[in-house]
Amino acid sequence: MHQDVALGRLSRVRRPGPLQARLRRGREAVVYGVLLLCALVSVFTTLAIVAALLEEIWAFFDEVSLIEFFTDTQWTPLFRDQHFGVLPLLSATLLMSLGAMLVALPLGLAAAIFLSEYAPAGLRAVVKPVLEVLAGIPTVVYGYFALQFITPEIVRPLFTEAGPFNAASASIAMGIMTLPLVSSLSEDAMRAVPQTLREGAYGLGANRFEVALRVVVPAALSGIMAAAILAASRAIGETMIVTIAAGNMPNLSWNPLEGMQAMTAYIVQVSLGDTPRGTIEYSTIFAVGMLLFLLTLLLNIAAQWLLHRFREVYE
Amino acid sequence: MVKSDQQLTAPPFPLPVLSPTINSVESAQADGDLAIALRSLSAWYGSFQALRDVTMAVLRQRITAIIGPSGCGKSTLIRCLNRMNDLIPGFRLTGQVLFDGQDIYSKRVDPVDVRRRIGMVFQKPNPFPKSIYENAAFGPRINGYVGNLDEIVERALLLAALWDEVKDKDKLHKSALTLSGGQQQRLCIARALAVEPEVILMDEPCSALDPVATLKIEDLMRELAQNYTIVIVTHNMQQAARVADSTAVLMMNEDRAGELIEYGPTREVFTNPKEKRTEDYITGRFG
Structure with a gap:
């Protein structure tokens, strides 16, 4: 009887004529084209960036050998006694990113464990968005926060030898900046762990902490590692915080209390300065930029690979 | 290990003769067979009442089955027995669940201790994404058991009739997810046994398994009932x-x-069901 009713309704629906049908198909083709174009924009941009970089660094490596670039311990392209050793910039970037991870990973993971395993739904609904607001703060604000607060109020009272510009305060600020990325992505990974695994552990007499640490975190590990890598690549590419808080002196040192210049900070310095285009000094920023690009690209590929693995874990 | 259809319908073992009055908590207590007593247990999820006024006795070293149509509260009931429902927001209950005379919902009782003594096997095999060995060793590890862990693992796997299939050194340290569904479920049973519980709760343990794997688990349950109290929820009459x-x-x-x-x-x-509804359900006229 139900069927009759349904059929009765169907026969009353007006079918579109052939012209309408063709118009519809045409619209569909246009939509397809526009969407494809949008998707291609980002691919094209990436390729264009690589092409632009390649052209400029070609000129740079004509004059400076790769060996000098990677082994010289001084970076003084803007001085009379020119040296083109990228190590001081590279080590500053890596040191400060590492410091940022030392802040962001433990705090972010702890926050993720709290949000995913401990917090009641109501509390999570409040805490998570608030934590994510941190990600929306402009990095220039973090930079001044590091320079005006972290350095004078935290770093220098604790370590009197620290300078007004130092890597430590930039690291701390970048750690706070990347914390929501770590906590939010880790929490997503942890909440994707099936409830049945948690119940299995609770059923064996595990308490909340044991369930979180021995079951949920290991099962979500590749997702957590992907979050960490994405955060690290954010920190490596971060510009304003290191420029403002860590100073602009290339300095090959592992002492986080000293000022140092990160790769991004150098690029800012040159592009804002009066270095004429087309000179070797100017082309240095493309060489540094390319290295930065390769670093973050590598980290992103690693993160993608881990995220992909993470999807396969449970089955 | 294929069994004939005949054996599927008739139990391949003699059923113990129980007094027809076992639903009386008092008589079970008097006989000293009482493992768990439920008294006027009612349970709610938020405002929805899932169970009303359930009173029954679970006998020591026996298998107690809970059957009934979908949505009748079977799983809720079995999960009340080791405070598994505590994990669900909005759950509450009234009445008592007495285990060894102690109300497990009393304020002084830690649910973690309850679950150490009353283990659980779930509907879908849920081994941890770790090695077979680590799965079996999980309970003893977190509960700080002293003694030779290898021995505990071997014993648990033997009890769960899985040892022969995984005893190779490299197999033992392979991911538990490489096992078949039936093997995974026996691993989950081994994992529960390794904690040395007194009671094992099984919530539809065979619903995700094929008939042969199901029979293996059933044989295993009969085997285990010699030493353990077992409660099983099943939709399979x-x-x-x-x-x-x-x-x-x-x-x-x-x-x-x-x-x-x-x-x-x-x-x-x-x-010889006393209730007409039971007879209707069992004969397939309802449910």
Whole structure:
């Protein structure tokens, strides 16, 4: 009887004529084209960036050998006694990113464990968005926060030898900046762990902490590692915080209390300065930029690979 | 290990003779067979009442089956026995669950201790994404067991009739997810046994398994019942008839809350039910 009713309704629906049908198909083709174009924009941009970089660094490596670039311990392209050793910039970037991870990973993971395993739904609904607001703060604000607060109020009272510009305060600020990325992505990974695994552990007499640490975190590990890598690549590419808080002196040192210049900070310095285009000094920023690009690209590929693995874990 | 159809319907073992009055908590207590006593247990998820006024006795070293149509509160009931429902927001209950005379819902009782003594096996095999060895060793590790962990693992796997299939050194340290569904479920049983519980709760342990794997688990349950108290929820009435010593039938009342409508020795329940509704359910006229 139900069927009759349904059929009765169907026969009353007006079918579109052939012209309408063709118009519809045409619209569909246009939509397809526009969407494809949008998707291609980002691919094209990436390729264009690589092409632009390649052209400029070609000129740079004509004059400076790769060996000098990677082994010289001084970076003084803007001085009379020119040296083109990228190590001081590279080590500053890596040191400060590492410091940022030392802040962001433990705090972010702890926050993720709290949000995913401990917090009641109501509390999570409040805490998570608030934590994510941190990600929306402009990095220039973090930079001044590091320079005006972290350095004078935290770093220098604790370590009197620290300078007004130092890597430590930039690291701390970048750690706070990347914390929501770590906590939010880790929490997503942890909440994707099936409830049945948690119940299995609770059923064996595990308490909340044991369930979180021995079951949920290991099962979500590749997702957590992907979050960490994405955060690290954010920190490596971060510009304003290191420029403002860590100073602009290339300095090959592992002492986080000293000022140092990160790769991004150098690029800012040159592009804002009066270095004429087309000179070797100017082309240095493309060489540094390319290295930065390769670093973050590598980290992103690693993160993608881990995220992909993470999807396969449970089955 | 293929069994004939005949054995599928008739239990391949003699069912113990139980007094028809086992639903009386007092008589079980008097006989000293009482493992768990439920007294006027009612349970709610938020405002929805899932169970109403369930009173029954679970006998020591026997298999107690809980059957009933979908949504009648079978799983809720079994999860009340080791405070598993505590994990669900909005869950609350009234009444008592007495284990060794102690109300497990009393404020002084830590649910973690309850779950150490009353283990659980779930509907879908849920081994941890770790090695077979680490799965079996998980409970002893977190509970700080002293002694040779290798031995504990071997014993648990032996008890769960899985040892012969995984005893190779490299197999033992392979991911538990490489096992078949039936093997995974036996691993979950081994994992529960490794904690040395007194009671094992099984929430539809065979619903995700094929008939051969199901029979293996059922044999295993009979084996384990010599030393452990087992409570099993099943939607499969033949399974209850095959393995259980006593059977409880739950059914929804008009408010959709589950009520215990019949409880007694399995043979009584299946051949001579006191309730018309039980008979209708068992003969397939309802449910």
